[in-house]
Amino acid sequence: MQSIQEKADQIVKELNQFDDWLDKYQYLIEKGKELYAAGSEIKNDTNLISGCQSKVWLVSEYRDGRLYFKGESDALITRGLVSMVIQVFSGSTPDEILSFEPKFIEEAGLSQHLSPSRNNGLLSIIKQIKLYAFAWKIKNNYQNK
Amino acid sequence: MKLDVNAVRNDFPILQQKIYGKPLIYLDNAATTQKPNAVMQAIVRYYETLNSNVHRGNHLLSIQATDAMERARNRIASFIHAPHPEEIIFTRGTTESINLVAQGFASSLLQPGDEVIISALEHHSNLVPWQQACLRTGAQLKIIPLDESGQIRLGDFRNLLSEKTRIVAIAHVSNVLGTILPVQDIIDLAHRRGIPVLIDGAQAVQHLPIDVSQLGCDFYAFSGHKIYGPTGIGILYGKGSWLEKIPPFQFGGEMIEIVSFEKTTFNEIPFKFEAGTPNVEGIIGLAAALDYLCQIGLESIFKYETELFEYALHKLSRLDDVRIIGRAKDRCSVISFLLDHIHPYDTGTLLDQMGIAVRSGNHCAQPLIDLLNLPGTVRVSLSFYNTREEIDILITALQKVKDIFQ
Numbered sequence: 001m002q003s004i005q006e007k008a009d010q011i012v013k014e015l016n017q018f019d020d021w022l023d024k025y026q027y028l029i030e031k032g033k034e035l036y037a038a039g040s041e042i043k044n045d046t047n048l049i050s051g052c053q054s055k056v057w058l059v060s061e062y063r064d065g066r067l068y069f070k071g072e073s074d075a076l077i078t079r080g081l082v083s084m085v086i087q088v089f090s091g092s093t094p095d096e097i098l099s100f101e102p103k104f105i106e107e108a109g110l111s112q113h114l115s116p117s118r119n120n121g122l123l124s125i126i127k128q129i130k131l132y133a134f135a136w137k138i139k140n141n142y143q144n145k
Numbered sequence: 146m147k148l149d150v151n152a153v154r155n156d157f158p159i160l161q162q163k164i165y166g167k168p169l170i171y172l173d174n175a176a177t178t179q180k181p182n183a184v185m186q187a188i189v190r191y192y193e194t195l196n197s198n199v200h201r202g203n204h205l206l207s208i209q210a211t212d213a214m215e216r217a218r219n220r221i222a223s224f225i226h227a228p229h230p231e232e233i234i235f236t237r238g239t240t241e242s243i244n245l246v247a248q249g250f251a252s253s254l255l256q257p258g259d260e261v262i263i264s265a266l267e268h269h270s271n272l273v274p275w276q277q278a279c280l281r282t283g284a285q286l287k288i289i290p291l292d293e294s295g296q297i298r299l300g301d302f303r304n305l306l307s308e309k310t311r312i313v314a315i316a317h318v319s320n321v322l323g324t325i326l327p328v329q330d331i332i333d334l335a336h337r338r339g340i341p342v343l344i345d346g347a348q349a350v351q352h353l354p355i356d357v358s359q360l361g362c363d364f365y366a367f368s369g370h371k372i373y374g375p376t377g378i379g380i381l382y383g384k385g386s387w388l389e390k391i392p393p394f395q396f397g398g399e400m401i402e403i404v405s406f407e408k409t410t411f412n413e414i415p416f417k418f419e420a421g422t423p424n425v426e427g428i429i430g431l432a433a434a435l436d437y438l439c440q441i442g443l444e445s446i447f448k449y450e451t452e453l454f455e456y457a458l459h460k461l462s463r464l465d466d467v468r469i470i471g472r473a474k475d476r477c478s479v480i481s482f483l484l485d486h487i488h489p490y491d492t493g494t495l496l497d498q499m500g501i502a503v504r505s506g507n508h509c510a511q512p513l514i515d516l517l518n519l520p521g522t523v524r525v526s527l528s529f530y531n532t533r534e535e536i537d538i539l540i541t542a543l544q545k546v547k548d549i550f551q
């Protein structure tokens with residue numbers, strides 16, 4: 001199985017093959033279409049990452065020591081970003097997720113989506129993923145006691 | 146006199162910027178406006194020649210800085226036709242201006258059962274302060290509904306007015322729909338019952354001639370940075386009689402008259418509302434911005450902006466799959482729209498890549514966006530330094546956005 005870093009490197013490689021912004025965004029839009037169509041089942045207020053610009057819903061599932069994510073967004077570019085982030089983080093252990101520094105976003109030339117003014121940008125999605133990882137880790141520690 | 150837009154653009158250095166290598170097309174003027182050289186030079190000159198604390202020293206620099214600040218107060222008063230300069234209070238912005246009045250009302254003029262009237266299209270800054278004032282005092286917030294065009298009906302407003310109404314607080318121009326509200330009628334109707342009116346002029350003062358004496362409003366709030374001045378300076382105009390009634394908002398230096406450890410008596414208006422060292426550079430910068438606008442000519446500016454607005458509206462309406470949000474007869478500067486099946490965030494992100502700055506989202510008017518049942522809007526807001534060529538580039542760019550998502 002690929003590590004988080006290997007998956008992130010792959011995304012960076014794929015995005016950096018484009019010289020033109022248009023190709024890059026078209027790739028992201030396509031990526032959004034690949035996203036598992038979680039549909040209405042996860043689109044509720046509990047799973048909503050609150051913000052201003054576009055809505056993002058995110059859920060996590062814990063299986064055999066690893067975390068798996070499903071996400072949705074009402075905006076297509078955001079959906080692509082969610083898809084990309086899920087691809088990187090899904091299938092990793094909580095510890096791997098918590099210790100991973102997501103430098104790949106800048107390396108992929110998407111740093112403008114990290115701006116705090118984009119409330120539903122990558123920053124809040126990654127924060128939520130890390131929160132899920134932290135929550136699962138605490139829960140496991142408690143149960144294993 | 147006809148406005149020479151090329152000459153005007155040379156006064157705003159930032160407009161020469163490139164964004165991702167493309168010329169900047171700045172269509173987010175309702176969020177903040179760009180600053181002309183005259184404003185920046187006034188601020189630099191202040192620090193180079195006048196800087197010292199105002200109203201506190203008896204040395205020459207302090208006297209000169211105080212004079213400059215009070216001249217600016219006069220300038221701002223005359224710009225909005227306020228009869229007395231002491232009715233101009235310096236704040237941090239429209240938000241603080243409205244908070245000053247709302248908190249003043251909450252601490253002494255609102256009782257349980259009283260009512261405050263606002264409209265359904267208010268920016269959060271003319272909604273949350275009143276909502277919180279009502280929560281604190283047990284007063285009720287009443288909302289004037291909108292018709293399908295995005296305008297309020299005076300009949301609805303009249304029906305809400307009652308002997309329980311303590312104040313009406315309403316936008317002059319909507320920051321989402323561009324609707325110009327019938328503020329003169331609102332003020333007249335409220336005054337017939339002796340009810341004061343606050344106007345949130347944040348989106349109006351830079352696009353319409355403002356005469357607070359003629360309007361007769363009791364309070365008028367606006368921000369410096371939306372009228373080509375610096376950020377961090379705002380204005381509250383208030384009728385002297387009301388400003389006397391409202392208790393101070395913040396406490397500290399300059400707003401006092403006599404202080405002992407047991408008791409403080411407060412300075413007179415405007416100083417009782419201006420605790421602490423004021424934003425002198427902001428005040429001087431704002432006065433310079435108003436001077437600049439008057440030098441260009443307010444009439445030519447407003448005429449140019451009206452024509453550009455009509456042009457943009459016409460061009461946008463002709464684009465397929467565009468839905469303009471808000472169709473009020475009286476509108477200015479702001480056009481909100483959606484491209485069919487494309488989220489406003491997606492549109493905004495791609496326009497940004499093409500060097501075009503617009504706003505997408507709920508524009509700090511969440512209740513209005515919820516009421517219209519929209520995911521947000523894309524908002525184009527114009528200034529007199531924008532051109533028809535820029536609108537044409539926007540239209541081509543929107544066509545490209547549509548192609549990308551098809």
